Amino acid sequence: MLGVAGLRQRAKLIQAIRSFFVLHGYLEVDTPVRLPCLLPEANIEPETSGEWYLQTSPEICMKRLLAAEIPKIFQICKCFRRHERGNRHLPELTMLEWYRLDSDYHDLMAECEKLFLFLANKTDMAPANCNLDSPWQRITMAAAFDLYAEISLSEALDGDLFDEILVRDIEPNLGQKRPTFLYNYPAELASLSRLNSADPAVAERFELYINGLELANGFSELTDPLEQRTRFEKELRLALSLGRATQTMPENFLRDLGRINQAAGIALGIDRLAMIFFRAKRIDEVVAFSPEEL
Numbered sequence: 001m002l003g004v005a006g007l008r009q010r011a012k013l014i015q016a017i018r019s020f021f022v023l024h025g026y027l028e029v030d031t032p033v034r035l036p037c038l039l040p041e042a043n044i045e046p047e048t049s050g051e052w053y054l055q056t057s058p059e060i061c062m063k064r065l066l067a068a069e070i071p072k073i074f075q076i077c078k079c080f081r082r083h084e085r086g087n088r089h090l091p092e093l094t095m096l097e098w099y100r101l102d103s104d105y106h107d108l109m110a111e112c113e114k115l116f117l118f119l120a121n122k123t124d125m126a127p128a129n130c131n132l133d134s135p136w137q138r139i140t141m142a143a144a145f146d147l148y149a150e151i152s153l154s155e156a157l158d159g160d161l162f163d164e165i166l167v168r169d170i171e172p173n174l175g176q177k178r179p180t181f182l183y184n185y186p187a188e189l190a191s192l193s194r195l196n197s198a199d200p201a202v203a204e205r206f207e208l209y210i211n212g213l214e215l216a217n218g219f220s221e222l223t224d225p226l227e228q229r230t231r232f233e234k235e236l237r238l239a240l241s242l243g244r245a246t247q248t249m250p251e252n253f254l255r256d257l258g259r260i261n262q263a264a265g266i267a268l269g270i271d272r273l274a275m276i277f278f279r280a281k282r283i284d285e286v287v288a289f290s291p292e293e294l
Contacts, residue, residue, distance in 0.1 A: 002288045009125070010274055010286065014076065016122035017096060017270070020115055026072040026098060031061035033078060037248045039192070042238035046247075047080040047091070053247075054080040057267055058097055059192070060253050063221070066099050066263050067256035074098035076270065087282045088213065090271060091291060099265035104220040105193070105204045108266050109138070109181050112208055112216065116179070125277040127210050130177060137180040141202075144170050144182055157186060175209035182207050192228070193219035208268075210276050218266030225258040 002010065018028065034049050039060050047054040058075050065073055079095045100107070113134045120126045145153040148170045156162045174180040183206035187195055190203035204220035222228055232249060239247070274286035284290040 001293055002286065007288065009278060012123050013119065013274060013277060014270065016119050017076065019122065020118045021074040021098060026074045027070060029062065029065060029073050029075050031058050031075065035060065037250050039250060039253065040232045040235035040239060040247055042235045042242060042244065045082040045244055047082045056081050057095065059265065060250060062097060062099055064253060064256045066101060067259040072100045085291065088272065090283055090287065094270040096268045096270050097265065099263060101263050103264040105183065105206055105218055105264055108218040108264050109206060119277065123277065127276045128279045130175065130179065130210055132179065137178050139180060139182060140184040141182060141186065148173050153186060157188060171209065171214065172212045175211050180209045182209060192222055194222040213272060213276060215272050215276065216266055216268040219264060221260065221263045221265055223257055223260040223263065225254045228257060229254055
């Protein structure tokens with residue numbers, strides 16, 4: 001259980017987050033947590049609620065608000081992911097997500113740098129042994145494999161070793177002394193991001209690391225509903241092969257997606273952010289109650 005001092009620290013951090021986005025012209029939104037269908041992602045197992053689902057991310061609703069031409073939105077909310085538990089994982093987590101029209105993943109990286117400096121100044125807290133001053137390190141996924149892994153990115157993908165090598169060999173080296181953006185994911189791992197027009201072999205996707213801990217996942221958003229449907233069909237087939245709960249295609253989302261021209265969005269785990277700012281070793285140290293205490 002988090003003590004009173006820790007609860008005050010956490011509240012101060014969340015209040016500072018809200019202040020940053022309000023000052024930068026974002027509208028705070030509040031979308032449903034319980035949904036009839038989610039965005040298909042085979043690597044995430046959702047928590048069911050009757051015949052519906054608890055959200056794994058507010059993305060499905062927030063992008064529909066973008067389609068209504070709200071230019072800049074953010075949300076702090078609870079998300080649920082079944083069987084995720086460990087020193088850095090919770091099955092119920094607190095998520096910050098923000099989206100902006102007419103932007104790309106480079107804009108989000110720059111905004112992350114501003115956000116973290118703002119939080120450090122507002123809270124008088126900062127990550128251990130990590131300089132938040134700009135510019136932060138940026139390294140492509142291919143370069144990271146060349147630098148830290150024994151095989152290339154293409155060899156890792158061909159051998160189905162990507163996740164293993166990323167977690168074991170690459171992530172522990174990232175964000176040491178200075179935050180690191182790992183960007184330009186291979187097209188096979190584009191998720192909901194668009195492919196780079198100059199190099200379609202890579203997706204405009206990045207993750208942010210500090211002290212070896214992944215904190216955020218951001219995209220230049222894919223806004224082509226036909227391509228997104230194709231990707232979702234693949235994810236649904238994969239989820240079915242893994243014995244995951246059967247979901248339907250998010251038709252309302254796909255309908256609204258085509259109304260967005262260009263946008264970027266990012267998800268940042270507040271519990272992990274608190275770990276970094278409070279210099280905690282376990283995620284249990286930064287939440288009011290761990291699952292085992294309930």
